[in-house]
Amino acid sequence: MAGKTLNLTDVLRDYLLAVSLREHECLRRLRAETASHPMAQMQIAPEQGQFLAFLLQAISARRVLELGVFTGYSSLCMALALPPDGRLLACDISDEYTRVARRYWREAGVDDRIDLRLAPALQTLDELIRSGESGTFDFMFIDADKDGYVEYYERGLQLLRAGGIIAVDNVLWSGRVADPADSKPDTVSIRRFNEHLHDDTRVHLSLLPLADGLTLALKL
Numbered sequence: 001m002a003g004k005t006l007n008l009t010d011v012l013r014d015y016l017l018a019v020s021l022r023e024h025e026c027l028r029r030l031r032a033e034t035a036s037h038p039m040a041q042m043q044i045a046p047e048q049g050q051f052l053a054f055l056l057q058a059i060s061a062r063r064v065l066e067l068g069v070f071t072g073y074s075s076l077c078m079a080l081a082l083p084p085d086g087r088l089l090a091c092d093i094s095d096e097y098t099r100v101a102r103r104y105w106r107e108a109g110v111d112d113r114i115d116l117r118l119a120p121a122l123q124t125l126d127e128l129i130r131s132g133e134s135g136t137f138d139f140m141f142i143d144a145d146k147d148g149y150v151e152y153y154e155r156g157l158q159l160l161r162a163g164g165i166i167a168v169d170n171v172l173w174s175g176r177v178a179d180p181a182d183s184k185p186d187t188v189s190i191r192r193f194n195e196h197l198h199d200d201t202r203v204h205l206s207l208l209p210l211a212d213g214l215t216l217a218l219k220l
Contacts, residue, residue: 033071044211056082059163063139069090072105074141087115101116139167142167177191
């Protein structure tokens, strides 16, 4: 096999899901409901959600930050992976989208593990820093507005403990980041973010071609 990432056909991805995906019933129903939403492309892939849950379990995470909730699939994946005393602080600005999320969190019995903050994410992160919570979180998932990625990441590094992980979605942007002719604002923002992390000696770094590209940064 060539020394590069395997290109997944639809058939091969279906096989991947068939032999690896262990999806909670509430997750399955939430994914089905969101599929008909006009902004359905904002939901992460199920295999990506399972991978986030795997990471949380691998590092015994108890305190998690999420930036960008949408209808709550990623939140639910992570909350289900937390121990009963674990907590997920979820940031979003849409009451409309997160009403769906709250309904499924309740159905899955994990709504007591999730603290939803409906406010600009930077405002929430800065409040956490001011209140002395730097170095107290284990994991952070960023899947929000792309022009804020660098600032979200920098705040996240302050809030994470050493050995904590920041996971960042959409870093390959359907391949558009590799097209020099694409100068759209979101594409430029993601390129800037990727370049920012490449030279950051404060973290160990890995960019995975999972879903739309997932960067993992482990704080040293």
